[in-house]
Amino acid sequence: MYWGLRAQNHRGHQSHGFLTCDKDEFYSYKSLDLVPKLKTTEIQNWFERLPGNIGISNVRYTTSGKCDDQSIVQGTQPMMAEADGIKLAVSFNGNIVNTQQLLKEVSQHFPSFAFSCDSDLVCNKLLLELKGGKDLAAAVKATMLALDGAFSVIGIIGDGTFFAFKDPHGIKPLCAGHSPDGKILVFSSETVSLDINGFERDFELEPGELVLATKDGFKRHQLIENPKKAFCAFEFAYFARPDSRFNGKYVYEIREEFGRNIVKEFPEISKDADIVLSVPETGDDPAMGVHEASGLRWERASRRHRYVTERAFILLDNERYSTIDRKVNILSSKVAGQRVIVTEDSVVRGDTTKIVIEKLRKSGAKKVYMFVTFPRIIGPCFYGIDMSTYGQLIGSTHSDEEIAKIIGADAVCYQSVDSLVKATGCSRDELCLACVTGKYPTPLAQKFADKMKKKFLEGYKEKSRIYEDAEESQGVQW
């Protein structure tokens, strides 16, 4: 569990936590920041602190609730709850849109419930269903139907039941696997946590599916009939590790294809360049694709500082500038006088890309063309990626040409939605593309997006994340 979580630290760096179950008792260890190095001298302490043979773990970055240290501590998962002798713990990946509605319901039944973030609500909502006498499948189904949003959940009940489920759209990844001797069963967001342990991948959970890990193997229960899949397309461009597999394909191969696609879509610009560079590391794989399709040399002249580990995208605004400035270094002599294509996974606010371009210009680059693998982001994400207001998205109110001007590029060339979809191996209606198309897979998100976009375009200044602001604006306070 330790190595599996460490392999996925890119999915959240603000806090980490482990929880085990032994003889009806839960034991947990939680802390802030990255999963720490495991010192040989401390291994025994870890085993003593976390006894048992079932466990769940989580790394988190905040997309719901407050971002101060105390709130991050409270929001650190796994979450635990107990009522009427039922103990439940969950590790949750995603984001819930109808938190206020759930908060009302949960607080009515658990008056002492202290709300910290959406994962807490999911845990308590499921407990509420179990407490009402439902079996696990019925309780999970009721929870699935009550939530609007994205949720991949792994959980343990105090009696040792170990399970996982995915929301009816399957927005977040979650797979199942086993150890070579078949004695250990595992659920994980990405396959890298199986690889690091030498485990085999069995299957990706289906949208609306509940899976139990039992002594006799996995037991699968499809709880939602004809679910409408909407897997997050941003996983392919940015979030997942390149050595993870979705749909039987390495994310790396898909990102290479993205690079080849942009060359095909912008042949004239490709001909007007001397070299290709990447914004490391998510830009590296598409750079390989650009190199292959254009014949341009991939110059490894943008180097990343190995020990500045934060991902710029998931930092707070005031941390982002200095981190990207410290993280990426340019080898000036390789860039001076050159017309450069720079591959980048996405342009969200535009500020990190701007810094890279400034650095390239200072190093003497004659032209800078941005090749961006994720299409222009025009709307916020409701499902667990922290780009959550129209105001922060440069693409929500600016054209490609305007964006190029603002960030100092000679051109910004986005991969088209159609090419992205084709490269993933999924069909268009199996993907969530809401932030680039404005079509949200869940009804409440669509309602909030339409309402808040209209207000934003009329001059409204967003106060917080769209799903929090929209609920507040309906008269419900946090």
Ligand code: SF4
């Ligand atoms: S809105 Fe965008 S980032 Fe959010 S889940 Fe959908 S594709 Fe992913």
